[in-house]
Amino acid sequence: MTNAPASPPPPTVAVLGAGSWGTALALHCARRGLPVRLWTRSVEHYEAMAAARVNARYLPEFPFPDNLAVEHDLGRALAGAGFVILAIPSHGLRATLHLVQAALAELAAAAPRPYYLVAAKGVEIDSLRTMADVVHETLPKEHAERMAVLGGPSFAAEVARGLPTAVVIASADAAAAAAIQQWMHGDGLRVYATDDVVGVELGGAFKNVIALAAGVCDGAGLGQNARAALITRGLAEIGRLCIALGADPVTLSGLAGLGDLVLTCTGGLSRNRRVGLALGQGRALQEILDEMGMVAEGVNNTLSAHRLAQREQVEMPITQIMHAILYEGMSVRRAVAALMQRDLKPERD
Numbered sequence: 102m103t104n105a106p107a108s109p110p111p112p113t114v115a116v117l118g119a120g121s122w123g124t125a126l127a128l129h130c131a132r133r134g135l136p137v138r139l140w141t142r143s144v145e146h147y148e149a150m151a152a153a154r155v156n157a158r159y160l161p162e163f164p165f166p167d168n169l170a171v172e173h174d175l176g177r178a179l180a181g182a183g184f185v186i187l188a189i190p191s192h193g194l195r196a197t198l199h200l201v202q203a204a205l206a207e208l209a210a211a212a213p214r215p216y217y218l219v220a221a222k223g224v225e226i227d228s229l230r231t232m233a234d235v236v237h238e239t240l241p242k243e244h245a246e247r248m249a250v251l252g253g254p255s256f257a258a259e260v261a262r263g264l265p266t267a268v269v270i271a272s273a274d275a276a277a278a279a280a281i282q283q284w285m286h287g288d289g290l291r292v293y294a295t296d297d298v299v300g301v302e303l304g305g306a307f308k309n310v311i312a313l314a315a316g317v318c319d320g321a322g323l324g325q326n327a328r329a330a331l332i333t334r335g336l337a338e339i340g341r342l343c344i345a346l347g348a349d350p351v352t353l354s355g356l357a358g359l360g361d362l363v364l365t366c367t368g369g370l371s372r373n374r375r376v377g378l379a380l381g382q383g384r385a386l387q388e389i390l391d392e393m394g395m396v397a398e399g400v401n402n403t404l405s406a407h408r409l410a411q412r413e414q415v416e417m418p419i420t421q422i423m424h425a426i427l428y429e430g431m432s433v434r435r436a437v438a439a440l441m442q443r444d445l446k447p448e449r450d
């Protein structure tokens with residue numbers, strides 16, 4: 102990565118998904134001086150953003166600069182774009198990429214192939230495919246191979262504000278990683294690069310499960326010792342599964358692993374942690390999600406991680422308990438007892 106080629110010229114950026122993260126990344130790229138098109142699937146949301154020049158629903162404090170345009174037509178958003186950021190939640194990425202594929206087919210065959218950056222953090226619950234898998238399964242090969250994934254501790258509101266943030270971009274294509282790193286680095290964002298796509302993707306997806314658990318722990322008033330234990334043992338079990346699936350252990354002690362885990366387990370802006378807090382206070386899951394109106398990937402990611410752990414025969418006690426709380430109605434009191442009374446074992450196992 103250190104001898105990466107010089108980056109191509111500044112591209113037009115298409116950001117697909119105008120939720121919190123898509124909007125924050127669009128604002129950041131605009132601040133970097135790039136022309137940006139922020140695409141939303143909803144005509145009402147498009148009209149509201151175009152009229153008010155702000156995303157009042159997801160990030161109301163940040164007015165759009167002049168070089169940030171709003172789009173509802175996917176073909177127009179993609180036409181001539183050299184950099185496409187996919188900021189759709191994991192459950193919606195596949196369907197959106199089918200639309201992207203259709204739009205690409207409509208564009209001239211000579212249109213330049215953009216680089217793609219997957220910003221979602223999740224694994225599909227039925228197929229158990231990662232977001233990079235989904236890109237490979239939906240886009241033409243010559244497009245999919247130009248893809249990178251984004252990870253690391255990065256709350257949207259702080260990135261939108263320009264507060265110092267470090268992230269990591271992973272790609273099998275060193276030129277893609279280098280170009281995106283150059284384009285995005287600066288204005289508060291420090292961007293590292295790696296070729297460990299699996300580690301960055303899975304670290305980002307499975308930390309959401311532990312963030313839910315940390316929220317439950319705090320919501321139920323179990324104390325700071327318990328939360329520190331959850332984070333530490335959470336990292337151990339995430340690591341076991343990620344390594345079984347091909348991740349580099351170094352990635353898991355980096356920004357996409359430990360970094361993002363600490364942020365979401367302790368940070369007040371984490372939606373996953375907030376869902377856990379409310380569960381720990383005894384509230385019902387559906388009511389919590391309806392009230393929040395934003396995605397908490399950990400709810401789905403708990404299912405994915407639990408299923409992958411069973412498939413790979415990896416022991417993941419916290420994930421298993423989180424699955425029991427979310428999907429089997431286990432009480433927090435029973436969950437704590439079950440975790441504390443597990444068989445004694447060496448720490449390294």
Ligand SMILES: NC(=O)C1=CN([C@@H]2O[C@H](COP(=O)(O)OP(=O)(O)OC[C@H]3O[C@@H](n4cnc5c(N)ncnc54)[C@H](OP(=O)(O)O)[C@@H]3O)[C@@H](O)[C@H]2O)C=CC1
Nearest residue numbers: 118119120121122123143190193221222256257395396398
């Ligand atoms: N927010 C953050 O701080 C960070 C988020 N992420 C990840 O980014 C991804 C997006 O999260 P975020 O922007 O925060 O989520 P939000 O809930 O803030 O916004 C979700 C966005 O995705 C759209 N959307 C929802 N479902 C679908 C679907 N089925 N098909 C197409 N579009 C859909 C929504 O559109 P509509 O309004 O029409 O429903 C909305 O624009 C998640 O995987 C998250 O884990 C990663 C790092 C930081």
Ligand SMILES: O=C(CO)COP(=O)(O)O
Nearest residue numbers: 253254255256371372373
């Ligand atoms: O991934 C995130 C920060 O890095 C966002 O976390 P939440 O989805 O829990 O808000």
